[in-house]
Amino acid sequence: MDGIELNYQGKKDEDEILGSVSNAKTIKLGKNPTYISGDNFAVMSSLLASGYSGSVDLIYIDPPFNTNQVFNVNDGRVSTISRNGSIVAYSDDLKPFEYLEFIRERLILMRELLSEKGSIYLHIDCKMGHYVKMIMDEVFGAENFLNDIARIKSNPKNFKRPAYGNQRDMVLFYAKNKGNNIFNNITQGLTEKEIESKFKKIDKDGRRYNTVPVHAPGETTTGETGGYWRDMLPPKGRHWRTSPKELDKLDKAGLIEWSKNGVPRIKKYADEHKGKKIQDIWNYIDPAYPLYPTEKNLDMLKMIVRQSSNQNSLVMDCFAGSGSTLLAAEQTGRKWLGIDQSEYSAKVVKERFSKIKFDYIEFTNANGEAIEKESATIESVESLATADIRSLAQAKLAI
Helix, strand or coil, rough: CCCCCCCCCCCCHHHHHHHHHHHCCCCCCCCCCEEEEECCCHHHHHHHCCCCCEEEEEEEECCCCCCCEEEECCCCCCCCCCCCCCCEEECCCCCCCHHHHHHHHHHHHHHHEEEEEEEEEECCCCCHHHHHHHHHHHCCCCEEEEEEEEEEEECCCCCCCCCCCCCCEEEEEECCCCCCCCCCEEEEEHHHHHHHHHHCECCCCCCEEEECCCCCCCCCCHHHHCCCCCCCCCCCCEECCCCCHHHHHHHHCEEEECCCCCCCCEEEEECCCCCCEEECCCEECCCCCCCCCCCCCCCHHHHHHHHCCCCEEEEEEEECCHHHHHHHHHHHHHHHHEECCCCCHHHHHHHHHHCCEEEEEECCCCCCCCCCCCEEEECHHHCCCCCHHHCCCCCCCCC
């Protein structure tokens, strides 16, 4: 894939983008999880200028999809149609080439923030996703591409347009260094239907089970798994799954079932099943009544966090929106960093995290200049939920 890149109007040199770091103000994160209200490019530049390069193990982002829509909230309900009097959550109305450079500039900074064992999940729709993948190949290296995941986002559609219904979007998964990235092999539990299908037998205690042969493919003539057990040799071309001594232990424990013809099979119980490997098609439908436009499924985000980070990891979402990624990190015991410039995002996060201790930093003043303001440690923010966000941090820290 070397030499392949996406060219478009306004594309900057990478050195020019990274040059923003040298001019950025510094910022200091505390021990608590942190939400920063401000432009994510300016914030990430400051984080890099402050020595946080390589400090993030996992990034999940759900950036604008270049939909040419205005996402707003009206009377407590979210919408994608702009109406007078409604609160704008965010606008998604860039031209295609502007959008691609907007994403690329931020991806370059994210790459620098990722640790050597870090990874990134980027959630996007299928209209822009293929262009964004080329950008990610360029920024992270095509060799670090891991998965293009199809996410079932809704129930079947019944649109009248002359095309198939759109039920999915995509999640692009990249490592900072493929093979070195955290991946905990989290498995997915079987459904009740799958359990009934795979474990059709029921023992005297009511436990579902199935049986597998006591032998496995591959012949051995030197080891004990190729020798006699109960006066039997394994079938030609096969060997015992475990040593004859271990097979005796299984039999004594009642974990080997003998057929009427004297054929032994090992019992496997449904309640001891370790789960199945998660594939690249995910079925996680989004909330019917979201707190924030484009809010994503919390169970999906918790799975991502558990899969690609550890207990001591820092998880970042620099398009924090509803704060669902941050909540997923909180509920799985990770430290988190959220960034968003939407005032409504900050309001939703404060309401949602009313009983969680975290630091709040407002990062931009009225002129859009990058500044750092006093970080407020908030344990209960219910009383602040409807307050003007800009009033939360009045005193500037010395920079």
